[in-house]
Amino acid sequence: MSITLGIDIGGTNVKGVLLHSSGQRLARRRWKTDSFGAGKVIPVNLAEAIVEFLSKQKLSPGNLLGVGIASAGLIAEGVVKTSPNLPHWENVKLAQGLSKHLGKRVLLENDVNALAFGEWKLGAGRGATNMVCLALGTGVGGGLILDGRLYKGSQGLGAELGHMSIDLAGRPCLCGNLGCLEAYAGASAIRNSAEQAIERGAEGALALAKFLGKNPPEPEFLHAAAKNGSRLTIRLFEEAGRALGVAVSNLVNGLNPDVFVLAGGVARAGRFILEPALAEARSRIMNPKEQKLKIRLRSLGDDGACLGAALLAREPRA
Numbered sequence: 001m002s003i004t005l006g007i008d009i010g011g012t013n014v015k016g017v018l019l020h021s022s023g024q025r026l027a028r029r030r031w032k033t034d035s036f037g038a039g040k041v042i043p044v045n046l047a048e049a050i051v052e053f054l055s056k057q058k059l060s061p062g063n064l065l066g067v068g069i070a071s072a073g074l075i076a077e078g079v080v081k082t083s084p085n086l087p088h089w090e091n092v093k094l095a096q097g098l099s100k101h102l103g104k105r106v107l108l109e110n111d112v113n114a115l116a117f118g119e120w121k122l123g124a125g126r127g128a129t130n131m132v133c134l135a136l137g138t139g140v141g142g143g144l145i146l147d148g149r150l151y152k153g154s155q156g157l158g159a160e161l162g163h164m165s166i167d168l169a170g171r172p173c174l175c176g177n178l179g180c181l182e183a184y185a186g187a188s189a190i191r192n193s194a195e196q197a198i199e200r201g202a203e204g205a206l207a208l209a210k211f212l213g214k215n216p217p218e219p220e221f222l223h224a225a226a227k228n229g230s231r232l233t234i235r236l237f238e239e240a241g242r243a244l245g246v247a248v249s250n251l252v253n254g255l256n257p258d259v260f261v262l263a264g265g266v267a268r269a270g271r272f273i274l275e276p277a278l279a280e281a282r283s284r285i286m287n288p289k290e291q292k293l294k295i296r297l298r299s300l301g302d303d304g305a306c307l308g309a310a311l312l313a314r315e316p317r318a
């Protein structure tokens with residue numbers, strides 16, 4: 001048995017990938033997160049969906065080596081405790097419930113930890129001994145591979161790198177802290193900055209508002225505006241990029257990783273955010289001549305967490 005199933009639970013969609021031990025993706029499937037209901041029925045409904053997905057591939061749970069689940073939110077001992085993006089999933093005993101229905105070992109992991117694991121094994125972090133992953137989505141998530149292992153911390157609460165404060169009295173963050181990286185480099189933060197700049201009529205605001213038209217100032221539209229020469233947008237990305245660079249330098253100085261992987265929608269803003277981030281990081285990194293650091297964009301596309309979950313299902317004691 002060399003096939004594992006990886007499932008990635010997000011606020012809108014649940015994705016599934018069947019992965020062969022060779023690294024080949026055999027099949028994939030996508031469901032609406034809402035279709036699994038709320039609370040106790042979730043594991044039952046998800047198990048049914050998995051069995052149906054497998055049967056379309058002429059497989060059954062018995063053919064699987066294991067199942068790995070990546071979920072947003074606070075995960076502990078196989079339970080989705082809370083998640084801001086999954087309001088109906090509070091205290092769902094997902095690993096136990098699914099394992100009972102499928103008759104297979106089920107492993108549940110935080111989605112960015114799974115993403116980091118996937119990128120390390122199959123993607124941008126291959127071959128690294130120490131790797132840091134930052135996922136710049138709506139918020140900012142983190143994942144760490146240290147000494148060749150996924151690092152989770154003593155209570156499994158580690159690697160919340162987006163909530164590293166980079167400014168003593170900085171912007172308030174949803175977590176209650178001040179100056180978190182997420183409050184500068186997450187998609188919501190960038191969107192807020194753009195909205196505020198347009199509202200107060202900052203230099204270049206009129207041109208940006210005209211360019212955006214009815215589109216919201218999400219990173220993808222802002223990226224298009226930056227490519228179109230919007231100076232205001234370029235400044236906003238610079239601001240986010242510099243904040244990211246400070247965080248990168250803190251992590252590099254603290255952990256001396258071989259590879260730094262940037263993932264998530266914001267990273268798609270490419271050079272507009274990466275160049276200021278790199279410049280800022282370089283000016284703050286200690287012993288720059290000795291550092292052999294590589295900073296790379298993710299290479300598994302949107303499948304990173306799903307593949308990471310499928311790979312974790314293969315680990316003897318992940």
Ligand SMILES: [Zn+2]
Pocket residue numbers: 162163173174175176177180182
């Ligand atoms: Zn925070």
